[in-house]
Amino acid sequence: MPEMSVADEAELYLKTVADPGAEPGLYECLACFVSRRVEAVGCDRTRLWTQWFRDIKSPTATALEERLLKIGVYCDCDLARNGYRMSRHLLVRDLMTDELSLPDELPDCAGVRRTSTKPCDNWERKPLSEWEPGPH
Ligand SMILES: [Zn+2]
Ligand SMILES: [Zn+2]
Numbered sequence: 709m710p711e712m713s714v715a716d717e718a719e720l721y722l723k724t725v726a727d728p729g730a731e732p733g734l735y736e737c738l739a740c741f742v743s744r745r746v747e748a749v750g751c752d753r754t755r756l757w758t759q760w761f762r763d764i765k766s767p768t769a770t771a772l773e774e775r776l777l778k779i780g781v782y783c784d785c786d787l788a789r790n791g792y793r794m795s796r797h798l799l800v801r802d803l804m805t806d807e808l809s810l811p812d813e814l815p816d817c818a819g820v821r822r823t824s825t826k827p828c829d830n831w832e833r834k835p836l837s838e839w840e841p842g843p844h
Pocket of ligand 2: 736737738739740741816817818819827828829830
């Protein structure tokens with residue numbers, strides 16, 4: 709990841725804290741939080757929201773990023789595309805084609821322990837064999 713200048717970082721920080729939705733909920737999990745933020749502001753090819761979540765909830769979880777890299781998560785939008793996928797029980801079945809697809813809106817987080825960096829029951833690990841290249 710390229711080093712950010714102090715000015716970039718300050719700007720990003722201001723953008724981050726100015727938005728009331730930018731704080732993870734008390735029991736909100738990493739995957740729900742990051743998906744919610746990517747949906748709201750997009751992915752800037754970094755793991756900004758992942759790191760933000762870690763810093764707020766679980767600053768000692770320093771192995772988190774390494775764990776995510778191992779499961780193919782290189783940026784925030786990768787988390788819900790390559791690291792995890794929505795659990796089957798949340799998918800919506802198309803009555804015409806019988807195919808399962810994602811619900812229109814993100815379901816509420818099922819909740820995790822306050823300092824956990826694991827996803828809630830809404831998510832399951834996606835096998836690396838199904839890794840897909842992202843939009844960037
Ligand atoms: Zn991304
Ligand atoms: Zn969740």
